Amino acid sequence: MRKVIMSFPAGSAGGPDGGRMLGLNKKCGGIRPVVVSFTLRRLASKCANSVVLTHHRPDFSPCQLDLATPTGCKAAIHTTRRFLEKYASDHVVVKLDFSNAFNNIHRGDMLQAVFDRIPELYALTCSAYSVPSIL
Numbered sequence: 001m002r003k004v005i006m007s008f009p010a011g012s013a014g015g016p017d018g019g020r021m022l023g024l025n026k027k028c029g030g031i032r033p034v035v036v037s038f039t040l041r042r043l044a045s046k047c048a049n050s051v052v053l054t055h056h057r058p059d060f061s062p063c064q065l066d067l068a069t070p071t072g073c074k075a076a077i078h079t080t081r082r083f084l085e086k087y088a089s090d091h092v093v094v095k096l097d098f099s100n101a102f103n104n105i106h107r108g109d110m111l112q113a114v115f116d117r118i119p120e121l122y123a124l125t126c127s128a129y130s131v132p133s134i135l
Helices: 002-006 038-060 072-086 107-117 119-129
Strands: 019-025 031-037
Touching: 002 038, 019 119, 031 038, 038 119, 107 119
Parallel strands: none
Antiparallel strands: 019 031
C-alpha cells in the first residue's frame, strides 16, 4: 500500500473533494451503499491495477509499453534517439495519433470487454465509467 501511495506524483490531486455513491454486493445479499472520494478511488484503482496486471500482463504486451513493460516508454524513447543519431539529418521520425481512441469507444463496449476479460475489475470500472463524465 505504501508503494502505491508513494507512486502519486508530488502535487497531484484527485480532483474536487467529492465522491460518488456506489453499491457493493453484500455476502448475504442486498446492497451496501458506499461513497468513494476521488483520492480514495485513485488509490483503489492503482492497487487494483497492480494486482490485475500481474495476472494479465500478456494481454497488454507489446501494445501497451509502460503498462505491460515497466520502463517500456523510456526504452522506446532511447531507441528512437539512437535511431535519429545514427542517420543523416535528412531523416525524420513522425508520430501520428489519428484519433483519440478512448473518446471514440462506446462506454458499454468497454465495460463489456472488462467484464469478459478482467471481471475482477468490473465493479470498479463500472463505478467510474458507467455514467458519462461531467466535463
